[in-house]
Amino acid sequence: MNVWMRRIGAALPWVIVAVVSCGAVLLVMLPAAWITPQFAKATQGHVNLVEPNGSLWQGSAVLMLAAGPDGGGATLLPGRIEWRTSFWPLFTGRVRMQMRQTDAMPDAIQVDVTRRGALMTAGQIAVPASLLAGLGAPFNTLNLQGDVRLAWTDWRSFGREAFGQLSVRLNDMSSSVSRVKPLGSYRVVIQAEGAAAMVDLSTLKGPLLLNGHGSLGGGSTSFQGTASATPEALENLAGLLNLLGAPTGQGTVALNFAH
DSSP states (O other), X not given: OHHHHHHHHHHHHHHHHHHHHHXXXXXXXXXXXXXXXXXXXXXXXXXXXXXXXXXXSEEEEEEEEEOSGGGOSEEEOSSOEEEEEOSGGGGGTOEEEEEEETTTOSSOEEEEEOSSOEEEOOEEEEEOGGXXXXXXXXXXXXXXXXXXXXXXXXXXXXXXXXEEEEXXXXXXXEETTXXXXXXXXXXXXXXXXXXXXXXXXXXXXXXXXXXXEEEEETTEEEEEEEEEEOGGGHHHHHHHHHHHOEEEETTEEEEEEEO
16 A cells, blocks of 8 residues: 555656646637637627637737627727737736737737726727717718727726726718718717716817717616807708707707617
8 A cells, every 4th residue: 555655646746747737738728719708798799809810818809899789880990909818817816918909009908807807908099980880870870981089098897887088089070961071070088987977078179069968877878968060161061960959049959869
């Protein structure tokens, strides 16, 4: 018995090394497709990684964004999003990744996920204007064109609660239903404060003036604002204003949405 115990004792370290080595090899070989569903789940379908390539540790995928609820109106971004995953944090139950989009994101961001929540560091990205069509009426009928850029502060999420600020710059926008080009430049600020978020819309420049305030949360959306035109552009923008809302005065319509 003592002989067998000595043999087992001598072999045990090598067995442990073999098991650890096999486990490490399996981890290293985890395909990129293993991580991609997690982004869709965590963002309720707003951020999706498709056509994955490589591994969990170093890979890439096409970034697909959806502005509408439940992933509606998804838009593929040109280029690919690339990531690197740190190995050692996994042993503490943490996933730490560095990510960048090759064509639209000037600087890499860090994504840090634990069982309690997730953190995405501040960043910015340029997106196609067609993404706005996913918001539904009236955006899906306006066929907006222009330069759209998203910028955000450090963004923290805990389940369905989120904290951070997202700023959307709409520069030199135009629409296929209006001969006035450009219509103007605008800024939308979304301030997430747990289960709810505040939305503010303001005009930076242009003949079409848009302003308003709203809220998101609890499965509902509400927004109240106004759309008007500068005096010299009022005649040419009358048709577009009628599409945007109900008249409330001379050259002004109400932008009231509720869902």
